[in-house]
Amino acid sequence: MKASLIAIDWGTSNLRASLLDAHGGLLEARSAPGGVMAVPDRRFAEALLALCGDWIDTHAVPLIASGMIGSRQGWREAPYVACPAGLPAAASQLVRVQVRPGAVLHIVPGIRCIGIDGVHDVMRGEETQLWGAGLAAGDCCVLPGTHSKWAWMGEEGKVERFETFMTGEFYGLLTKHGILGRLMAFGTARPETFDAGVRLGLAQHGNALHVVFAARTAGLMGDIDPQGLPDYLSGILIGLEIASATARHPQRSVTLLGDDDLCGRYETALGIAGVDTRRASDGATTRGQWRVALQAGLAKEMA
Amino acid sequence: MKASLIAIDWGTSNLRASLLDAHGGLLEARSAPGGVMAVPDRRFAEALLALCGDWIDTHAVPLIASGMIGSRQGWREAPYVACPAGLPAAASQLVRVQVRPGAVLHIVPGIRCIGIDGVHDVMRGEETQLWGAGLAAGDCCVLPGTHSKWAWMGEEGKVERFETFMTGEFYGLLTKHGILGRLMAFGTARPETFDAGVRLGLAQHGNALHVVFAARTAGLMGDIDPQGLPDYLSGILIGLEIASATARHPQRSVTLLGDDDLCGRYETALGIAGVDTRRASDGATTRGQWRVALQAGLAKEMA
Structure with missing residues (x-):
């Protein structure tokens, strides 16, 4: 089936690329060791082209990325969207960087909220997983990890609030x-x-x-x-x-x-x-990236 | 005035020696960089002799030490005394190691207790400071540090319980x-x-x-x-x-x-x-070491 999106999961310590078909289904996946912190001299374009430059050449499809690649230490900072945070806000605030002439990567912003302790909290990457995890209003989702996140979902698929x-x-x-x-x-x-x-x-x-x-x-x-x-x-x-x-x-x-x-x-x-x-079912990350891309008009779901 | 005790404060990262007079007063103090962890190949006698071998030669007085030198990673393990822990118990459980022929170092044991959470707690070195700090029954003493200690004093100068x-x-x-x-x-x-x-x-x-x-x-x-x-x-x-x-x-x-x-x-x-x-007034460590040495009969207070 024809490819329609390259979805990049680019965290602090990992880089994964997924080639998606016109229903958001996985055609092929690749990963490279080392994430944002492992890229020397901020040569992010080189790192990305090394992993999937051939996909870009062959398929000429849009590229979307989520994760720490949008942080200050990443390729370009994508300012946080405030909670309650849903797909429309994220899709309207994608940050664009040129990978090479004719190829633009769209970086999904992280999200932020203020906790009941009055303190700021942030996530970057997990929001896209939450949007792809098929959660319902009122659900609480826990994402264990280096910085575990507890997120509470609101109406319209929005992340209502969360804690790290x-x-x-x-x-x-x-x-x-x-x-x-x-x-x-x-x-x-x-x-x-x-x-x-x-x-x-x-x-x-x-x-x-x-x-x-x-x-x-x-x-x-x-x-x-x-x-x-x-x-x-x-x-x-x-x-x-x-x-x-x-x-x-x-x-x-x-x-x-x-x-x-x-x-x-x-x-x-x-x-x-x-x-x-x-x-949560598998594939939440690419499903979330696919949904952001659809919302932003980067990809179109085939009937 | 005549020397009567060499008091050693030997922690994880410091080594201090104090030469005390017959009232426990300070005659001279020295320190060396690096503590228990910095001694190569467990050559503790060498480290000690390098710092104050001349005192041992000149004064031929007893030696006492407190701190991590009595831990498993130290010179010889001095088993913990259970709380409530006072001078008599500590003085009766000094652990002896030979520094050189004719010179013995007496190591003060650490103390242990079980917290209200049912969990063991331990200290090593701070107990001697507590005994030297002039605290009264009912006092709470806080010793900030890498592992902060909160200690509550009981009757007869005993450490009733503590938390790390x-x-x-x-x-x-x-x-x-x-x-x-x-x-x-x-x-x-x-x-x-x-x-x-x-x-x-x-x-x-x-x-x-x-x-x-x-x-x-x-x-x-x-x-x-x-x-x-x-x-x-x-x-x-x-x-x-x-x-x-x-x-x-x-x-x-x-x-x-x-x-x-x-x-x-x-x-x-x-x-x-x-x-x-x-x-607390200054000098709690040497005052505590002096009091343990008196209790153990290693030193005798001059009238």
């Missing part, structure tokens, strides 16, 4: 650069230790800077062996996140969207917290 | 290795931004993994300039710590013990939280 939790970054920092990592042996799954961590994090979410230290003392005291400590810490942090989010916004059920392993952890932890879960 | 907060380590990890540090410019004090961070941390202590992200969005949105972001994050973290500790153990006043700059930050933050502060 630095759960994944904390896990990485504490295990790779901190004192907790020194007692740990990595690579072994320990579900029961993960569960114990979740329960502790859920119970002690008002006490995060203290309770994380349990992942050291449990090792020092021999309560948990070195192989169990990584999952214990992972459980504590995910428990802290879930308790924080649900204490302020009680949830009966949430939709999980993201990496399979990580979604599995959140399923378990949310189950312990008494929250039902379902998984 | 990883505040300083979080600040270091987030600024040196994390994404928050990328927007920051260091080296400028911004008291009003620090205060704003404290207020946010105090108000949002149930929400730590989220609210720390404010130190990124405030930069992205231009609310706080790069020079203000370090103090904003510092304030948020210290606010989180204080709110966590005081929510569970309400305090009217606390005693601060430690680094002058850091104690200044905590004074400000505790003031915002409505907690009165006083500073």
Whole structure:
């Protein structure tokens, strides 16, 4: 089938290109190691052409991208759209950069909101996934990751508001650069230790800077062996996140969207917290990009 | 005056030796860069002799040490004494290592307790400072640092219980290795931004993994300039710590013990939280070491 759109998912540490047909279906996918941060001297056009220059030559179809490529550290900054944020606003604020003469990349803006704590919050890339995830008004969607996002959907497919939790970054920092990592042996799954961590994090979410230290003392005291400590810490942090989010916004059920392993952890932890879960269907990113492109008139759905 | 004790403060990143007179007064002090972690191949005796071998030769007085030198990564592990922990228990559990023939170092054990969350907690080095700080039963003492300690004193100078907060380590990890540090410019004090961070941390202590992200969005949105972001994050973290500790153990006043700059930050933050502060008098570490040595019969106070 004829190609109609090249959809680029360009994050901090990944670059994926999808060639889509006239129904938004996937014709071909490619990825390159390293994302925005791995491109030397801001040579973004070169990086993109290396990955899919032949598609651009062959198909001459529009290009759309979402993710950190639209950040200040990316190719060109695409200013955040304020919540409630839906497709029309995003489609009207695409930022255009020239890839080569005759080829323009359209960058989807991130979105922003102000939390109930009065503090700004931002996302870039996840908004496009949310628009592609088939969510309904009132749904809560959790996107686990370096910076986990909890998003609440409003009418007309808009993202009503959201909150960021630095759960994944904390896990990485504490295990790779901190004192907790020194007692740990990595690579072994320990579900029961993960569960114990979740329960502790859920119970002690008002006490995060203290309770994380349990992942050291449990090792020092021999309560948990070195192989169990990584999952214990992972459980504590995910428990802290879930308790924080649900204490302020009680949830009966949430939709999980993201990496399979990580979604599995959140399923378990949310189950312990008494929250039902379902998984978003695959392909939310390209489906979201396709929907933005349709809205912007870049692509046209075939009857 | 005649020397009667060599008192060693040997932590993770520092080594200080004090030569004390027969009243525990300071005759001379020396320090060497690098602590337990900086000693190559566990050659602790060499490191100590390099710093104060001449004192040992000249004065032939007992040696006592406190701090991480008694940890598993140190010279020899000195098992933790359980809370409530006072001088008699510590003095009876000194661990002896030979420095050179005829010279023995006595290592003060750390202490441990179980928190109201059912989790083990430990300290090593701070217990000796607490015993030397002239605290009374019922006092709460806060020792800010990489791992801040809040300690509550019981009868007979015992440490009744305590809690660790990883505040300083979080600040270091987030600024040196994390994404928050990328927007920051260091080296400028911004008291009003620090205060704003404290207020946010105090108000949002149930929400730590989220609210720390404010130190990124405030930069992205231009609310706080790069020079203000370090103090904003510092304030948020210290606010989180204080709110966590005081929510569970309400305090009217606390005693601060430690680094002058850091104690200044905590004074400000505790003031915002409505907690009165006083500073412990200087020299708590050597005074504590002196008191342990007296209790153990290593030193004798002159009349």
